[in-house]
Structure formats: C-alpha cells, structure tokens
Amino acid sequence: MSWRATILTLYPDMFPGPLGTSLSGDALARGLWSLDVRQIREHGIGRHAKVDDTPAGGGPGMVLRADVLAAAIDAATVTNDPRPRLLMSPRGRPFTQADARLLATGPGVLIVCGRFEGVDERVIAARGLTEVSIGDYILSGGEIPAMVVADACVRLLPGVMGAEASGEDESFEKGLLEYPHYTRPREWEGQAIPDVLLSGDHGAIARWRRAEAERITRERRPDLFTAGE
Numbered sequence: 001m002s003w004r005a006t007i008l009t010l011y012p013d014m015f016p017g018p019l020g021t022s023l024s025g026d027a028l029a030r031g032l033w034s035l036d037v038r039q040i041r042e043h044g045i046g047r048h049a050k051v052d053d054t055p056a057g058g059g060p061g062m063v064l065r066a067d068v069l070a071a072a073i074d075a076a077t078v079t080n081d082p083r084p085r086l087l088m089s090p091r092g093r094p095f096t097q098a099d100a101r102l103l104a105t106g107p108g109v110l111i112v113c114g115r116f117e118g119v120d121e122r123v124i125a126a127r128g129l130t131e132v133s134i135g136d137y138i139l140s141g142g143e144i145p146a147m148v149v150a151d152a153c154v155r156l157l158p159g160v161m162g163a164e165a166s167g168e169d170e171s172f173e174k175g176l177l178e179y180p181h182y183t184r185p186r187e188w189e190g191q192a193i194p195d196v197l198l199s200g201d202h203g204a205i206a207r208w209r210r211a212e213a214e215r216i217t218r219e220r221r222p223d224l225f226t227a228g229e
C-alpha cells in the first residue's frame, strides 16, 4: 500500500496545488502516494454548517470547534489508524528533516489545517494530535504548512527521486548545510569553477565539499554546527 496523506481543511480547493506538479505530482500520478483531502465543513453544525465560534473568555477572532474537528477526524480515519496525526500550529515543535524521514518511513500522515485563531484546545489531546510548526512566523492557515510537510515527506519515498539522487547529501541530512554547486559554463562573468571540482580526483572533491559544508554551516547556522559535534 502506498503512503497516504489525509488533509482536513476548510479550503480543499487549495489541494493538490503545488503538490500536483513536478516531483510530488509525478509521484502522485504514479501512485507512489495518495492524497485524501477532506472538507471539515461537512461536519459543521446546523443549517449553516457552522465550524467555529467566538473564543471563551473573549478576544478577537474565531476558534474551530472541538466537536466539529473531532467528527471530521473520526470520519477520515479507520479504527486503530496507524498514521501519525499532526495539527499545523505555530506553537508546535519545529518540523525538521529528521521528522520528514521518520514520517516517510511510516504508512502516511493525517494533517489538520487550522484557520482563524486556531482550534479548541480540547480536541488536541482527545484525538492524539501532535502540534507541528513550520517556522517562527504566522500564516493565515495550516494549508501551506500541510503542503510543506507532505512535500518534504513525499520526495523521500522510495522511487520518487531518481536512484542516483537519494537525498543523502542534502542540507540537514548530516547535520550540515550543503556544499556549493556549479555547472557549465566553466567560466562565467569572470568566475571560474573551483579547480578541484574539475580535477577528477574524487577523494579531493569529497574533502573539498565536506570542508565547504562545514564552513557554510559554521557561518550561517552555528546552532546546527555545534549540535553535530
């Protein structure tokens, strides 16, 4: 069975969106993963299918109702569904490449996209949701974060990237940012490709790339660099 993503959203028209093109889109067409997008509003309350209400205690904005979200989650999952359940949330643990690797080796993921001020706190523990953030800024909804998480996972699924590009050399995979790349032409606007890359000496090339990756990581992300030591 292929890797399965279920997305719960108030804006299903946003999907597949960018996930339907290029690497992830080709993989979707080839059946290497599947995308099941559910409209939360189908579980809304009453004639107007209400999904949100004003925050208890007052304050601006609206909060997604726990009962509505729980019904949407229950309808989208089978009993003992083994897939991790994520709630996109700026309060969550920052999503990393290691998380993507872990998710990609599992059966798939269920992602709840928040909107407005967020979701009623009670549904988070009651439905076993893990809050995940894609960075320290506020977006208007969880849909783009859900796409970010799905894209990061899908490109790691077996068969999605070419055999030669396993992704093992990429930024974050070894606790380092990636070394610089060059391609033709050999000289461009007075800048030459570093000689070592044209030397044919694979050992020297590997050493140069490692040193450059370390230099760039130390300069730009000292937090990663010390964490890798």
Ligand code: SAH
Pocket (backbone or CB within 6 Å): 087, 088, 089, 090, 091, 112, 113, 114, 115, 116, 117, 118, 119, 132, 133, 134, 135, 136, 137, 138, 139, 140, 141, 142, 143, 145
């Ligand atoms: N009031 C909330 C922000 C709500 S933004 C707060 O201060 O924390 C509306 C929704 O967008 C959130 O419920 C979440 O699902 C999504 N979202 C916004 N920024 C995000 C981020 N950095 N990472 C993940 N999800 C995010």
